[in-house]
Amino acid sequence: xxxxxxxxxxxxxxxxxxxxxxxxxxxxxxxxxxxxxxxxxxxxxxxxxxxxxxxxxxxxxxxxxxxxxxxxxxxxxxxxxxxxxxxxxxxxxxxxxxxxxxxxxxxxxxxxxxxxxxxxxxxxxxxxxxxxxxxxxxxxxxxxx
Numbered sequence: 001x002x003x004x005x006x007x008x009x010x011x012x013x014x015x016x017x018x019x020x021x022x023x024x025x026x027x028x029x030x031x032x033x034x035x036x037x038x039x040x041x042x043x044x045x046x047x048x049x050x051x052x053x054x055x056x057x058x059x060x061x062x063x064x065x066x067x068x069x070x071x072x073x074x075x076x077x078x079x080x081x082x083x084x085x086x087x088x089x090x091x092x093x094x095x096x097x098x099x100x101x102x103x104x105x106x107x108x109x110x111x112x113x114x115x116x117x118x119x120x121x122x123x124x125x126x127x128x129x130x131x132x133x134x135x136x137x138x139x140x141x142x143x144x145x
Contacts, residue, residue: 001061001094003101006051013045021060022053029063029084041065049081052101054094061086062094066102068109078106080116099132 006015006022013019016038023037034040041051048069054062065082080102085094099114106114117140118125 001097002055003097004053004055006053007045007049011045011048011050013042018053018055018060019051021055021058022051022063025053025060025084025086026063026065026082028087029082044081052098054085054098056089061089062098064098064102066105068106068111074113074115076110076112078102078109078111078114080114083116095128096132 004015004018006013006018008014019038019041026037027033041049044065045051048067050066050068052064052066053060062085063082064080066078066080068076068078071077083095083098085092085098102114114134116129116134118129
């Protein structure tokens with residue numbers, strides 16, 4: 001298994017083939033992504049998102065979408081939008097490898113922590129995140145309109 005950065009540090013797409021191959025796995029977490037996946041992700045990258053993939057040979061087996069920014073609470077914040085391992089490769093270290101890679105990027109950028117949101121119904125994912133050392137430091141509140 002290898003971790004490949006699909007975007008570079010300036011969020012430019014550097015691996016278009018891996019972006020295309022990521023779609024199948026990414027949709028396992030986000031099935032409602034728009035049909036034009038490539039254009040959607042390029043918009044996410046333009047808005048500050050980045051992507052890495054875990055690959056085995058020529059197959060994507062894990063996807064991480066993330067961003068790094070500053071705010072008044074954390075200083076340098078490293079946020080994971082999406083983290084998904086292909087259903088056929090779960091419990092094989094793919095998620096842990098992606099987390100380790102993201103931690104390295106966060107530390108290199110001066111981050112002191114990594115944050116993510118996980119739906120309340122995703123109890124299996126929560127067990128994984130707790131094993132990886134994540135904690136619940138606050139409630140995330142949202143108002144839909």
